[in-house]
Structure formats: structure tokens, C-alpha cells
Amino acid sequence: MEKAKISGYQLFVLVTLFEMGSAILFGLGAEAKQDAWIAVLLGLIMGLVLFLVYHRLFLFYPEITFTMYVQRITGNRIGSVIGFLYIVYFIYQASRILRDFGELLVTTIYTSTPLFIINCLMILTIIYAIHKGVEVIARVGELFFIIIYFVAIIGSFLIVLSGLIHLSNLRPLLENGWIPVLNIVGRQTIYFPFGEMVVFTMLLPYLDDQKKARKICMGGIILSGINIIITVVVNIAVLGVELMVRTPFPLLSTVGRIQIADFIERLDVLFMLYLVIGGFFKITLYFYAAVSGTAELFQLKSYQKLSFPIGVIILFTSITVASNYSEHIKEGAEIIPLYIHLPFQIIIPVMLLFIAYIRNKLICLNFSVK
Template sequence: MNRKLSITGFQFFCMIFIFGVGASPPVEIFMRAKQDGWISLLIGLFLACLLFTVYIKLYSLFPDLLFTKYIQIILGKYVGKILALIYILYFIYIAARDLRDFEDLLKITLYNASSLLSLGIVMMLLIMYAMSKGLETFARANEFIFIMIMFLVIIFIGFEIISKLIKLDNLRPVLENGWKPIWKAAFPISMTIPFGEVLTFTMIMPHLNKKDTAIKVGIPALLFSGCILTLFAVLNTAILGPAVIERTTYPLLTAVSYINIADFVQRLDTFIVVIAVCNAFVKITIYFYCAVSGAADLFNIKKSDQLVYPLGIITVICSLWIATSILEQHDEGIHLVPYLLHIPLQIVIPVSLLFILLLQGKLKRKKT
């Protein structure tokens, strides 16, 4: 894992796409914006693309360094190290939250008799195995997962059309309550949770085989994943209606379960769970990789593989301690995490770093 890594543009595209699609839009978006939730997603996507350009600009100034490394260069040794440690803890915490979401999903849908601990251990063992094989191997696995997901997405959309489940009247009236609820759903929820988490790729960009891949591939990948999420938001709203979505924990799962073609093609929600497991695997692994690589760099550990097992144990334990129930997990993820963690770490600090660099550049030019 410590040798020179190389990731191709298509692998980078697949990683961003699966990472973005793996973050299902919170139901809170539809509770606030009702049938206009898809508009909130588009606004959040646009804002996230602007934020991603900030990440790419920082990467272009430090193309060979991890995000947690050039923080120390910009802010100095002591402040930079403290902030780098905060980001490492942030990566571990969000990985634990995503792992808990995965555990709750499987326990509700397929494995009612299984414990959250057993499900978390199985997933973490798979993630640690992927880490032991290296980032390049994991990136190649993303190519296969991407093709599988796109195939199933096309199949599901086709079956929903054939089953005549889509009712466009559920999308009307547009802007029934004006723009205010849409903006409340777009910021900070839509911007930070489905899309703003691409902050993690600041830890992966230094491994790209071509430096210009970040902007040539990164923005299109983010846009593509956002469009797919928006498309399913439209379909889910058209099939279920905003009132049903508000009461549903997993709207996509519910919408797909309605598919029934000649009493033969039905109960396809199991395939949605398979996609969700693949998405969770990719997303948690990326967060976990960011935590491991950042910690190894911060503490000057030559073999970062040594951190995989202790951090893996910490992540599993944290996933159980984060919340006592799925309702508490959802409430914290909507009303606390975006304001206390996502906004400062995804938006405020990266933008401030870029502003500091631009200010330093102007001062240097004035001196010369």
C-alpha cells in the first residue's frame, strides 16, 4: 500500500460515481421540499460541483501530497497537525456511520435475526481484505461494480415503465410552497450528504496517473452520479408520492418492490439490497482508506498496513456506539452532523485554505 500507486481516469470515474450513488438522499429532503425534492438535489449538486473545483484547485497546487499533508504546509506544523488529526477522526466517524447504515439496512431487510455486530464484522473483514490488496486492486473492482450497477439501473427503470407505476401527477404542483423549503433542503442536507462527501477524494487524487484527470473526470463523474440520484428521486416521487416517501425509510427499495409484470417479474427489491451492499462497501472502504493513509502520514508510519486492523476494530465499535436505534441514527445524521462536521470540514476549511493560498500569492507578487 505504500508503493507508488496509479489510478486511471476510468477507475477514478467509477469510484466517484459509486461513492456518490451510495449516499442515498435523506428522506428529510422530501419532508422539507415535498414533491420538489429533485430540485433540491439539483441545487445541491450544482453547489457541490463548485466546492469540488475548490478541492481540485488545492490539488493542483499540491499534486503529490495528501489533503492532510498540505494542510500542515499551509497552516504550519502545530495547527496543521491538529487539523489533520481532526480530519482523520472525521473519516473514521463517517465510515462508522455508513457502516451502521449498512448494518441497519441488512437487519431490516434480510437478516432480522442477526446482530448488528456480526453484520459489521463481516463487512469490515471484507474492507480490510480490500485494503490489504491495495488501492489499485480496489479501483479495478470498482470498474466491475460500476458496470453491474448501470446494468441493474437500466433494468429497474425499464421494469418501472413497463409496470406503469410512474404517475407524473405526483410531481405536481411544482414549486407549490415556493423556493424557501427547496433551499432549506438543498443546503446543507442535499449539498453535504449526497455530494459534499467527495472531500475524501482529495486523499486519492495524488495517486492519479495523469494530473489533469481530476478535473477532466472528476466533475463529469460527480454530475453523472448526481443526475442518477435525481432521476431516481423523480421516479420514486412519481411512483410513491411525497406523502408515502416521508414515511418510508428506504424509498428506492419500496418503489422497486412495487414492480410486478404478469405476476412473474416481482420482488426485485432484493437486487436493490445487493446494490446497496456494493455501494456501502465502496463508500466505507474509501473513508477507511482516507483514515489509514492520513494517520500513517501524520504519525510517520512506514507500513500503513499496520493501522488497518486497529482502525477497523475502532470503526466497528463506533458503529455500534453511535446510536441506540435507527431513528436516533437518522436524527443525528440530519440535525447534528451536517452543521457540526460537514459544513466546517467540507466547506469552511477547504475554502479558507484556498483563500489563504491566494492571499499569500498576492502578497508574494507585491513584494517582488
């Protein structure tokens, strides 16, 4: 493990930025139409329950990361295989998110620039951040957290001032009952973004006051969840259900409609900064988890040497993961949740917690007998 420590506030910032990341980029829960915000709220609640599983695992082994204590729980051979699979999972997730934000930039601003160039520039920046370590990443997060909230507050004020909010778009409530909403929760919002907190099993040991880990992380999850819910509500109220479902990037369409006195307009470029910052931190934390996990699994003295080769893997995977953006979105909606998120975010951690609980009970029992 890297010899580093981060404060409680820094961890809170990283959790919030990570969770919001790409979640505010898309129309989260859009298939539930005007009830999308309810699907996000239920996903938030389920995400908090999932985090309690991750936190309980952390309490059994507070000084080491997930890829290390999984070997203690299941044995070296099986644990090494599981740890390696999680490293692949982190790399794959970083690649998909890099593709998301590359597509965003290519579609909206850099329309004549190849996707590879955009992704290459972003991954080089992230490699530099990874090389500097988790403490530097956390300090940069503190700075950008203030900038993001300043931009968000100004944007919310301008949207209201522009008279774009139409609360009638949020009605009727639960028009088709609970089934469509629960379907979206089970297929999307429980995994994305809230189940992605599994990546913090690689970061919690760096917290300087580990007794506050649960409160800090759950606070960050709740704050980011509220922000996402507000974003979804605003998108529906401004765009309407039909347009929000068809728009690939609803928040940008919402911000693009701001127009005050024929003077304040075209602010979507400003909010691109907000979205790119969120994407940067989400990719960086997945990247860091993959790099540090690889170094621990293969017992390397320094993880920095791995940042460039793994960065190249992430870059080329982001380009080859799908032939086009439509295929990329379809994979993310239909294949990834069931075959990747479900086992890595829910099934494996729950099984590991059960095994760890039994092992620790047996150890305590043997100790008391002796």
C-alpha cells in the first residue's frame, strides 16, 4: 500500500465527486419517465445498504485493501483470482467512463477531433495524477469541489430565473404504478452510481480516522444522491419526459436553454467544465484502484510504474469497447448491470462478508476454548 493518509473531509469530497461523476451526465432512470427521481431515490437507499456491506468487510481488515483481504478470507489462490477479476473490473469501468466523456466532448464541442485524441489527452492527465498519489488527488478534489458547487448554484439560479421550470411535467405521479420504477431500480440505479462505491474498498484504509469512515461515506452518498435527484427533477421539469428520454445528455440540453435578456445564454460550454471535472475524478479513482490493486496482488514495491501501461490499456479499451456510441449505451443498459455489476457489486461482496463473519466467529470460538 502507498504510505498516504487522507482526511475525513477529503474522503467526503472524493465520494461526492465520484458518485455524481457520470451520473449527472445521462438521463438516469429516464425509462421511468416522470417517476425517474423516485427510481433514483430508491437506488440511493439500496446503495446505502450495499455500502454497509462494504464497510463491514473493511471493519474486519481495516489496515489493508480489498485485493489483500480477499486473500485472507478465501485463501491465497481463490483470493488472488477474485482480486485479479476486480482489477479487470476497475479497468473496464474506467474505460467505459472515459468513453462516456470522450463521446460527450466529441459530440458537443470537438466535433472534428477524433475520439482517440480526446481520450488520449484525458488519460495522460489522469496518469500524471495517479503518479502523484492519492493524497494529491484528494487535495485537488477539495479545490474542484468548491468550483463545482459554485457553478451548480449559479446554474440552478439562472434556470429558475429563466422561467424554464414547469412542474406540471412531473405529473402524474406513478402513472403506471410501481412496477416500471422498481424495474429501473433493479436494472440501473442500484448499480449506477451507488453500487460503484465498491471501489472505495481500495481507499478506506488511507483514512486517517477510520472510526468515521461509515458516517463520512454515507454522508457523501446521500449528498450526491440528493444532487442527482435534483438534477433529474430539473431535467424533467425543463425538457419534459419525451425530450429527456430522447436526449443523450439531458443536463446540457437543460443548461443550453438558459436565456436571460438576450445577454446571458450559451452557458452549456461552462457546464462542460463541471461535467469533465466529475468524469476526471471518477476515472481517476477507478484507475487508482486498478493500479494499487495490481501492485499489491503481484507484490510490487511501487505502483507508479504501472500507471502508464494500465493507462494505455484503459485508453485502447475505451476505443474498442463498442463500435459506436449507440452500441456503447446499449451494452451499458442491458448487459453490464446483469453480468458485471450484479456479481461484482452485490453477489461477491455479500458472499465474502458471510465467509469473513464465519471465519472470525470460528477464530473467536477457538481462542475462547484455548
